[in-house]
Amino acid sequence: MLLQAMLAGPGTFYQICERAGxxxxxxxxxxxxxxxxxRFxxxxxxxxxxxxxLKDASRAALLGAGPDQSGQVATPHFRGTVGAMPVVVVRRPAAEVRP
Structure with missing residues (x-):
């Protein structure tokens, strides 16, 4: 909610809290x-x-601007534009250890 309230523009602590309700x-x-x-x-x-x-990259992400990079995999033969890309981290359950 706070980040959404910041889309309206910069503000002080009290202004942003008021916008967010x-x-x-x-x-x-x-x-x-x-x-x-x-913690910003x-x-x-x-x-x-x-x-x-609000940082420019965060504003673009919240507004859905920019290319959709979901599902991309960086491999040795990757020839795309070099830059920061989102990463999805998936946690798998630990294997059971049996004596």
Whole structure:
């Protein structure tokens, strides 16, 4: 919700919380939101003065802009454009060890 609220543009902590519809007067809510903001919302936001600004790559991803790179596999013969690509990590259950 916070990232979606930031699509409207940069803002201060209080402006973004208001856009997202959070009631910071609720017990413990302001503290939890400040912890989220202190980590810059998982690296998608940067702090410019007192305003939080959504990074360009994050804005493009949220808006669905750019090429669809899902399902691509980087192999030695990969000849595509070099750059950062999303990676899907799949965890498999550990094999049972029997004595």
């Amino acid at each position: 959070f009631d910071i007067e609720e017990a413990g809510m302001e503290h939890r939101l400040r912890m989220i903001f202190s 919302i998982q690296g998608n936001v940067r702090l410019a003065g007192i305003r939080y600004v």
